[in-house]
Amino acid sequence: MLNATETNWDVIIIGGGPAGSTAATTLAQAGRRVLVLEKAKFPRFHIGESLLPYNRKIFDDLGVWGKVSTAGFTKKRAAQFLMGNGSRGNRLDFSKGAFTEFPEAMQVERAKFDDILLHHSRENGAEVREESQVLEHRVEKDRVVLKYRSADGAEHEVAAPYLIDASGLGNFTANRESQREYYAGHKKIAIFSHFAGVKMPTGEEEGDILIVRREKSWMWMIPLAANKTSVGLVIDAADFKALGITPQEAFDDALRTTPAVGERFPMAEMLEKLHVITDFSYKNDRLVSPRVLRAGDASGFIDPMFSSGVLLAMTSGQQGARAIHQALETGQALTAGMKRYEKDNRKRIAIYWEFIENFYKLHFAQIFFQPYNRWGMVCSINAVLAGCTTLSFSVWWRLRVFFFLAWLNKHFPVAKRIKVG
Numbered sequence: 001m002l003n004a005t006e007t008n009w010d011v012i013i014i015g016g017g018p019a020g021s022t023a024a025t026t027l028a029q030a031g032r033r034v035l036v037l038e039k040a041k042f043p044r045f046h047i048g049e050s051l052l053p054y055n056r057k058i059f060d061d062l063g064v065w066g067k068v069s070t071a072g073f074t075k076k077r078a079a080q081f082l083m084g085n086g087s088r089g090n091r092l093d094f095s096k097g098a099f100t101e102f103p104e105a106m107q108v109e110r111a112k113f114d115d116i117l118l119h120h121s122r123e124n125g126a127e128v129r130e131e132s133q134v135l136e137h138r139v140e141k142d143r144v145v146l147k148y149r150s151a152d153g154a155e156h157e158v159a160a161p162y163l164i165d166a167s168g169l170g171n172f173t174a175n176r177e178s179q180r181e182y183y184a185g186h187k188k189i190a191i192f193s194h195f196a197g198v199k200m201p202t203g204e205e206e207g208d209i210l211i212v213r214r215e216k217s218w219m220w221m222i223p224l225a226a227n228k229t230s231v232g233l234v235i236d237a238a239d240f241k242a243l244g245i246t247p248q249e250a251f252d253d254a255l256r257t258t259p260a261v262g263e264r265f266p267m268a269e270m271l272e273k274l275h276v277i278t279d280f281s282y283k284n285d286r287l288v289s290p291r292v293l294r295a296g297d298a299s300g301f302i303d304p305m306f307s308s309g310v311l312l313a314m315t316s317g318q319q320g321a322r323a324i325h326q327a328l329e330t331g332q333a334l335t336a337g338m339k340r341y342e343k344d345n346r347k348r349i350a351i352y353w354e355f356i357e358n359f360y361k362l363h364f365a366q367i368f369f370q371p372y373n374r375w376g377m378v379c380s381i382n383a384v385l386a387g388c389t390t391l392s393f394s395v396w397w398r399l400r401v402f403f404f405l406a407w408l409n410k411h412f413p414v415a416k417r418i419k420v421g
């Protein structure tokens with residue numbers, strides 16, 4: 001039986017991941033009454049462990065940097081992009097980009113990282129209910145009503161003037177409204193786990209993420225702690241199906257046929273079960289509608305090749321929360337600020353999408369793996385891959401030249417014709 005509808009909040013947030021906790025803290029700090037409904041009990045395992053330097057700005061805004069910086073996470077100074085056969089590599093050192101404002105990031109175990117952020121929301125005044133799974137939502141004229149189930153199996157109804165959906169790949173409200181749309185040609189499957197005994201770079205390169213490009217797929221290696229490395233394979237879902245093998249077999253096969261990864265694995269031991277996520281990379285038709293705003297992965301998800309997910313999630317959580325804070329002033333169901341949020345969010349995603357789509361293409365990879373810092377083009381790439389999403393003109397025009405050269409390379413050999421894979 002449902003209890004009476006609780007109406008004590010200005011905003012209800014579905015999901016306590018980085019998008020939800022960022023939105024909750026931002027709103028609570030602005031004096032708003034916030035309820036976060038999170039279906040899991042934290043800390044919980046989550047993938048998405050390599051952060052970008054520009055996350056730092058949001059940590060500072062939230063006042064959580066002190067807690068994150070002393071949690072013992074691995075420092076990440078650079079991203080290495082390697083070819084699967086080990087023949088070529090490209091190291092982007094964030095401290096060496098002329099347009100990059102923040103020199104380093106972190107590799108984090110998400111169980112701990114997400115827990116810190118969610119605790120911080122609580123400490124700032126948000127009410128967080130874990131083990132509370134949202135089952136339904138209904139938008140009325142002046143409020144949104146949600147039904148959720150708590151750990152004891154009881155169902156509850158809560159209502160507030162606005163809802164932020166930060167339910168991650170669960171994509172709660174958009175799925176219920178059938179808004180999910182996949183990017184053509186980008187149905188992927190990710191197979192991953194944590195390992196001990198992986199030989200990762202040391203010395204100056206300690207902490208680097210390794211992104212390894214194979215002919216039609218890619219792998220990541222993220223050093224999480226002294227003897228714990230996250231390793232994953234992202235492969236086209238159709239290619240995986242055609243192989244007719246299990247995820248474990250596909251993963252083992254990738255290790256065998258990818259020297260850049262396999263050579264680091266002589267004594268590795270799997271610490272976690274092998275996880276599999278399918279069908280990611282989607283967009284939603286709308287990110288805002290009357291009284292509802294979608295943030296983080298619930299606003300759309302792109303291939304994690306450039307580790308942009310958490311930054312995009314936190315940025316959207318922050319901007320989305322600011323838009324809702326303003327909306328609360330007027331009570332209007334759909335405001336100009338909410339629409340601006342949608343536009344800006346799509347722009348941020350598009351910046352990374354252009355890199356992701358092209359990274360799978362040979363003519364782009366040939367240029368990317370033979371970097372030439374003419375006119376500071378590599379510095380502009382450094383800034384974007386460090387997480388800069390408000391592009392200055394200096395960065396913007398250099399990127400345009402870079403993508404033009406990559407396009408030209410399809411027709412004329414701008415870069416040496418190397419085998420990439």
Ligand SMILES: Cc1cc2nc3c(=O)[nH]c(=O)nc-3n(C[C@H](O)[C@H](O)[C@H](O)COP(=O)(O)OP(=O)(O)OC[C@H]3O[C@@H](n4cnc5c(N)ncnc54)[C@H](O)[C@@H]3O)c2cc1C
Nearest residue numbers: 015017018019039048050134168170190296297304309310
């Ligand atoms: C294979 C892979 C590798 C990745 N690697 C990286 C990386 O290296 N770096 C990076 O930055 N990003 C990476 N990402 C992306 C990153 O994981 C996400 O972008 C990020 O977690 C998004 O945060 P979020 O808060 O939007 O969603 P989430 O972190 O998924 O949080 C959503 C929360 O909502 C809760 N929830 C869902 N439905 C409900 C419901 N009905 N009721 C209540 N609660 C609900 C969930 O339990 C969850 O805690 C990767 C993603 C994948 C798939």
